[in-house]
Amino acid sequence: MALYKRGEIWFYRFMWKGKLVRKSTKQGNKRVAEQIEAAQRTALAKGEAGLRDQVQAPVLRAFADREFIPFVESRFKDKPKTLE
Numbered sequence: 001m002a003l004y005k006r007g008e009i010w011f012y013r014f015m016w017k018g019k020l021v022r023k024s025t026k027q028g029n030k031r032v033a034e035q036i037e038a039a040q041r042t043a044l045a046k047g048e049a050g051l052r053d054q055v056q057a058p059v060l061r062a063f064a065d066r067e068f069i070p071f072v073e074s075r076f077k078d079k080p081k082t083l084e
Contacts (some may be wrong), residue, residue, distance in 0.1 A: 002037070
């Protein structure tokens with residue numbers, strides 16, 4: 001358990017897949033804070049939390065070819081100077 005107290009509130013801190021997870025439990029009761037930390041670890045293990053593997057951002061050329069250029073061509077097809 002990586003619980004620590006700041007003022008009257010309990011916080012938890014632990015490493016998950018090489019990333020530091022540090023959050024407030026918003027609780028003054030240590031037992032409830034322990035349960036919240038355990039629930040967070042369980043949620044991470046199930047993949048229900050927001051720390052999933054990050055998806056690579058598309059390369060600019062791929063974004064331009066797939067989304068931007070078709071948009072510009074359809075939006076400004078009646079304005080050749082703007083399209084140019």
